[in-house]
Amino acid sequence: MAPKAAQSASTAKVAGAAPAAKAMAAKAAANGSASSHGPKPFTREQDLLAYREMLMIRRFEEKAGQLYGMGLIGGFCHLYIGQEAVVVGMQMATQPGDQVITGYRDHGHMLACGMDAKGVMAELTGRRGGYSKGKGGSMHMFSIEKQFFGGHGIVGAQVSLGTGLAFANRYRDNGAVSLVYFGDGAANQGQVYESFNMAELWSLPAVYIIENNRYAMGTAVTRASAQTDFSKRGVSFNIPGEQVDGMDVQAVHEAGSRAIAFARAGKGPYILEMQTYRYRGHSMSDPAKYRTKDEVERMKNEHDPIEQVRGRLLGTHRVPEDEIKKIDAEVRVIVNESAEFATVDPEPDASELWTDIVR
Amino acid sequence: MPIDVLMPALSPTMESGTLAKWLKKEGDRIKAGDVIAEIETDKATMEVEAVDEGVLAKILIGDGTENVAVNTRIAIIAGEGEDAAAASSGAPAQAAAPAPAAVPVPAASVPAAPRSAAPSYDASGEIPAGTEMVKTTVREALRDAMAEEMRRDDSVFVMGEEVAEYQGAYKVTQGLLQEFGARRVIDTPITEHGFAGVGVGAALAGLRPVVEFMTFNFAMQAIDHIINSAAKTLYMSGGQLGCPIVFRGPNGAAARVAAQHSQDYAAWYSQIPGLKVIQPWSASDAKGLLKAAIRDPNPIVFLENEILYGQSFEVPKLDDFVLPIGKAKVVRTGRHVTLVSFGIGMTYAMKAADALAGEGIEAEVIDLRTIRPMDVATVVRSIQKTNRCVAIEEGWPQSGVTAEIGMRIMEEAFDYLDAPVARVTGKDVPMPYAANLEKLALPNVGEVVAAAKAVLYR
Known part of the structure; x- marks a missing residue:
């Protein structure tokens, strides 16, 4: 399926005439993780890495939810649980220097970029050791060192900003690619299409990753989007797109590698619709009454990204359960330490009120 | 456990x-x-x-x-x-650490805003004595500023609608494409929200974009990126990520273009912490301040004026003429009344000063040049001498820049006032199209003269 998708994508690139074939190929990609047309299997090392990275996000987010429940994290807190394969698979396809930018559901992206769990958690609790000294919070964190450009609280803003990062790459001709994440909700913002137009017009090295978790806050995709195949959202700009099983880290990695290579080669932007699912509500205070429990349970039980990898580790790769438990324990230690730090680290000094306004 | x-x-x-x-x-x-x-x-x-x-x-x-x-x-x-x-x-198990009770912060412990200790500013030394002066239009001065900074720093580029091949909708970018090429002088589609965001993203990545809005009226489509993305990111990142970008273009009323194309945004942008807002009047200030703005590490809103584009001023012939941001300039000295304005408002202030001089009233005229940060110290120094002040702007009165000037004078120079501060502003109406109504909606020299006399009780 991989070559076929690549081919149809490039056809679309030239003529914009292959959406049907492409959509079929994409559907095969989306539905075919269990079929013989599935993505290239991960090596043992790749699966071990993916497992660890995804588990880190899962456990971190669960802990963040707990700290929120204790009143240690305030305001809004949007958890990434269920969507871990998307950012981990994409990150495994990047090279040093590639940039990442996303919206408000950003903790997973930061961890996947290699940002320190302590700094992220301490920012969630508004402490001085947080990435933004406690002045940004859950939705506003950055790391120039890790090329993570936020963390943006205005839905869709990151799409134009990420296109600007890609613009800078092209301007400097530095070979880097900008990975721009947004959701099915943000995909309806006007500036997304303004950005698509410029990105294709100027052949900018951007990969647009639409994390379709089926609900924009409480509104199902079908109630908000006239075109629910988000891989086609670039058709009128001649940007190729694919639908990807975003619960399968292998499929994400394979499509991501293809898209990033395309952008890096100077062929312009690429769209990946990641079909994923968020287990938790939109934010901590969302009871998620807009979907059935059965739907959530089915995704958890049949498509969980971490369980898929765990199954492969125990099965195909014959990794002893003890070794997996060791990873579980290591991750738990890191997460617990981050929570401990985020609890004892002092709040920012009052003088910080007046700093960092201008340089 | x-x-x-x-x-x-x-x-x-x-x-x-x-x-x-x-x-x-x-x-x-x-x-x-x-x-x-x-x-x-x-x-x-x-x-x-x-x-x-x-x-x-x-x-x-x-x-x-x-x-x-x-x-x-x-x-x-x-x-x-x-x-x-x-x-x-057993006894209470290992409790996950309880949430510390929020400690109420008494109002008195809010740290005071750092007050600018800057003394009043003397602009007389900005141009060395004996410097050759060249008659230059504001339009040419702005173009020269961009060209000089682009020659100096490869990370500076210009983007906007019609800035390249068309040579600028108002010809401000004339010749830049020919000198710097399409990589650095970039025509955008008509897509303000999008290209403002692209510019901010490029600035976050360390480039120095000069984003031209064909007029600032269209920048309302992009204001989210100017404020939420450009102005706030340094603070939200704990000082990590700056945004060195200049948003520039004509602002305010032109002539006979009616309500949607005739608005002064100085007050809007000047409310935002994290932005610097510059609105020059003379060609010399336009050049020196635009060069400073391009070099500044912060996001800057640079408000020009279409009517001023074609006006000529003396500009010093210097290799690298850069002015300080945030400093007002005493353009005319006097001892009876202080007239404070900025941008095209200076036109009314200067003509009014001429008219007042004919009646024996010596007006001191101050050009703020920068709206944020505002150089109140220089205004205060003048009021200590004149004890009277009229503030002038083309923008609307409510929550306007002159409203801010008046309040700051109350806070910092109340004891020096011999009369309440007066203001002359655009009328509190959308800009009408009809020539007679448009004229009525804008401030005029007569209103400034009358206000000056009123604060002098004459």
């Missing part, structure tokens, strides 16, 4: 809730992510998920209990290999 499960807060405002139902019973094995109970918050029924693994050793708060305070122990989970019975009978 046994772990306490606490009553969670699931909304920012929740203080207590009802433990509606346990979905696990004592003795059940639990793994992280399992839904163990349902609670009713102030908003809705929510599920409680376990964060830890183990056995539900003891339920402390039963089904249906109301008014359970947030952070109350509701159950105990025994870890793997632990004796659930022992865990449940």
Whole structure:
């Protein structure tokens, strides 16, 4: 399926005439993780890495939810649980220097970029050791060192900003690619299409990753989007797109590698619709009454990204359960330490009120 | 070690809730992510998920209990290999650290805003004596500023509608494409929101974009990126990520273009911490301040004026003429009344000063040049001499720049005033199209003269 998708994508690139074939190929990609047309299997090392990275996000987010429940994290807190394969698979396809930018559901992206769990958690609790000294919070964190450009609280803003990062790459001709994440909700913002137009017009090295978790806050995709195949959202700009099983880290990695290579080669932007699912509500205070429990349970039980990898580790790769438990324990230690730090680290000094306004 | 499960807060405002139902019973094995109970918050029924693994050793708060305070122990989970019975009978288990109570901060302890210790500013030394002066239009001065900075720094580029091949909708970017090429002088589609965001993104990556809006009226489409993305990111990143970008273009009323194309945004942008807002009047200031703006590490809104583009001023012939941002200039000295304005408002102030001179009134005229940060010290120094002030702008009166000037004078120079500060502004109406009405809507020299006389009680 991989070559076929690549081919149809490039056809679309030239003529914009292959959406049907492409959509079929994409559907095969989306539905075919269990079929013989599935993505290239991960090596043992790749699966071990993916497992660890995804588990880190899962456990971190669960802990963040707990700290929120204790009143240690305030305001809004949007958890990434269920969507871990998307950012981990994409990150495994990047090279040093590639940039990442996303919206408000950003903790997973930061961890996947290699940002320190302590700094992220301490920012969630508004402490001085947080990435933004406690002045940004859950939705506003950055790391120039890790090329993570936020963390943006205005839905869709990151799409134009990420296109600007890609613009800078092209301007400097530095070979880097900008990975721009947004959701099915943000995909309806006007500036997304303004950005698509410029990105294709100027052949900018951007990969647009639409994390379709089926609900924009409480509104199902079908109630908000006239075109629910988000891989086609670039058709009128001649940007190729694919639908990807975003619960399968292998499929994400394979499509991501293809898209990033395309952008890096100077062929312009690429769209990946990641079909994923968020287990938790939109934010901590969302009871998620807009979907059935059965739907959530089915995704958890049949498509969980971490369980898929765990199954492969125990099965195909014959990794002893003890070794997996060791990873579980290591991750738990890191997460617990981050929570401990985020609890004892002092709040920012009052003088910080007046700093960092201008340089 | 046994772990306490606490009553969670699931909304920012929740203080207590009802433990509606346990979905696990004592003795059940639990793994992280399992839904163990349902609670009713102030908003809705929510599920409680376990964060830890183990056995539900003891339920402390039963089904249906109301008014359970947030952070109350509701159950105990025994870890793997632990004796659930022992865990449940013991003293309070290892509690996950309780939330520290928010310490109320008394108002008196709010640290005072750092006050600018800057003394009043003397602009007389900005141009060395004997410097050759060249008659230059504002349009040429702005173009020269951009060209000089682009020659100096490859990370500076210009983007906007019609800036390249068309040579600028108002010809401000004339010749730049020919000198610097299409890589650095970039025509954008008509897509203000999008290209403002692209510019900000490029600035976050360390480039120095000069984003031209064909007029600032169209920048309302892009204001989210100017404020939320450009102005706030340095603060939100704890000082890590700056945004060195200049948003520039004509602002305010041109002539006969009616309400949607005739608005002064100085007051809007000047309210935003994180932005610097410059609105020059003369060609010399336009050049020196645009060069400074391009070099500044902060996001800058640079408000030009279409009517001023074609006006000529003396500009010093210097290799690198850069002016300080945030400094006002005493353009004309006088001892009876201080006239403060900026941008095209200076036109009225200067003509009024001429008219007043004919009546024996010596007006001191101050050009703010920068709206944010505002150089109040220089205004105060003048008022200490004149004891009277009229502030002038083309923008609307409510919450306008002149309203700010008046308040700052109240705060910092009240004791020096011999009369209330007066202001002359655009009328509080959308700009009309008809020539006569448009003229009425704008300030005029007569109004400034009348206001000056009023504060002089003449």
